[in-house]
Amino acid sequence: MQIIEAAVLESVGADQPYAKSKPLKIRSFELMPPGRDEVMVKIRAAGLCHSDLSVISGSRVRPTPMVLGHEAAGIVVGTGPGVEGFTTGDHVVIVFVPSCGHCVPCAEGRPALCEPAATANNEGSLLSGARRLYRNGAPVNHHLGVSAFAEYAVVSKHSVVSIDPALPFDHAALFGCAVITGVGAVLNTARVKAGSTVAVVGLGGVGMNAVLGARLAGARQIIAIDLKDKKLSLSKELGATETVKADNPECAAIVRSLSNGGVDCALEMVGSTSALELAWAITRRGGQTVTAGLPGPDARLSIPALQVVGEERTLRGSYLGSCVPVRDIPNYIDLHQKGLLPVEKLMGETLSLSDINAAFDRLAGGESTRQIILFDDD
Ligand SMILES: [Zn+2]
Ligand SMILES: [Zn+2]
Structure with a gap:
């Protein structure tokens, strides 16, 4: 177990401006080690997306308390039992729909519609049904199996895709959602x-x-x-x-x-x-x-x-763009690196976790394209 800082939504429907009402609170949490088929990721960059805003406003109904954030890139720092194909130090993009690989949509090649993933995402758990985030001993919900507004995240191995380590994290994060x-x-x-x-x-x-x-x-x-x-x-x-x-x-x-x-x-x-x-x-x-x-x-x-x-x-x-993330994310990154998908032009402000509420005001006002929270590499 380790203690991490993260941005939690304790209740929905706060008044704007969020810089004043502060719907997201930076708190300390207990993060449990990764369980079977799970990995721990040190988050290096996390994007602010309209779907986070919809949870804050209450128009997208999710259970609280919930650590938000679902568009992120980082480094694998630990693996649970049963994890093959990922090792400490791998650079990964986290995807907000895990794919179990066994349900009918997954078998049809439509992992964006994975049924166990939809259940887990609605309930605020990881794909396994577990929660690895706690505060004062009480479980805290995960946002779309990711919860990236945090220094570290434990996620299903089915929520991560390995990427070229040459890609900067702030650009990489965008590939997880936008x-x-x-x-x-x-x-x-x-x-x-x-x-x-x-x-x-x-x-x-x-x-x-x-x-x-x-x-x-x-x-x-x-x-x-x-x-x-x-x-x-x-x-x-x-x-x-x-x-x-x-x-x-x-x-x-x-x-x-x-x-x-x-x-x-x-x-x-x-x-x-x-x-x-x-x-x-x-x-x-x-x-x-x-x-x-x-x-x-x-x-x-x-x-x-x-x-x-x-x-x-x-x-x-x-x-999820009807995507197969393990196929499409590396392909789109390759296109980006060849100059054919200049996603870096979408980068707006970068900020630290403590500035998150004001950043959601900018997003709500339609002022910014993609704001990215950057985390230290220590
Ligand atoms: Zn999103
Ligand atoms: Zn599935």
Whole structure:
């Protein structure tokens, strides 16, 4: 057992600004050694993602107390019984959906839908059902099997992927959520073809990665849509061919005009039904609308049913970018190292764990793309 510092959410629904209400408290925890099929990782970099924010606000319901953080990279510092293929000193990316390898979705090659992982993630446990974090002897929940806003994390061996140690940790962390979710939505879920037309609604870390993925796939037109001018201009640097402000009342009409009747593939990366309805409205006849945003559990979508048949329209969900992490993370890192996936352009501020609440204010305000918490290497 060792004592670590971590950021815990004790209750949901705090008022903003979070810099004042401080929903995340930096506390000391007891971290148990890794059990069977588990590894201990010294966290070196952890990204702040909208999904963390959704847990803080209560729109994504998770049990508390919970140590948040689900996008991270670090170094293996210990292994439990039954762990082969990982050793102390390995650099790893942690993935927020472990894959058991045995359930039906895993057997079908769709580990993002792993059923035991979904149960564990909903309950706030590791894949084994265990919790390794304690405070004053009481168990504390894990966030998506990761809990990366911490100096160390014990995670399932099915939650980690080995990476090239030459990759800096701050860049590596992005591959655990933003990159696989955004690039994967384009390459795996939508299977965007070279020469096709794409629109991306919402330019957070995931949306920006969808722009990068669309460029990588050879889309001839990439229309980026967001509320913030700063994000629209960054998307142009990443490969967007046109940008449209989301709050323009003519937004859908403008996109349909730019794309001669709608895009082949519109990706919704916000997590709101209005964004998804916009994505649907800008998809062409015969096209597909892909959504990777996570709306609240009570959100309902209203689309004209006749269009689905009469226009052969497709609406497709994308979780974890429909990725196979052990296949896709090394591939995407290789593309990044060859300059074809410049995810470093998405890096926003770096910060220390103690500044986490103010950083979530910036995220909530849509001001930043990807903020990364860096941990010491001592
Ligand atoms: Zn995330
Ligand atoms: Zn499984």
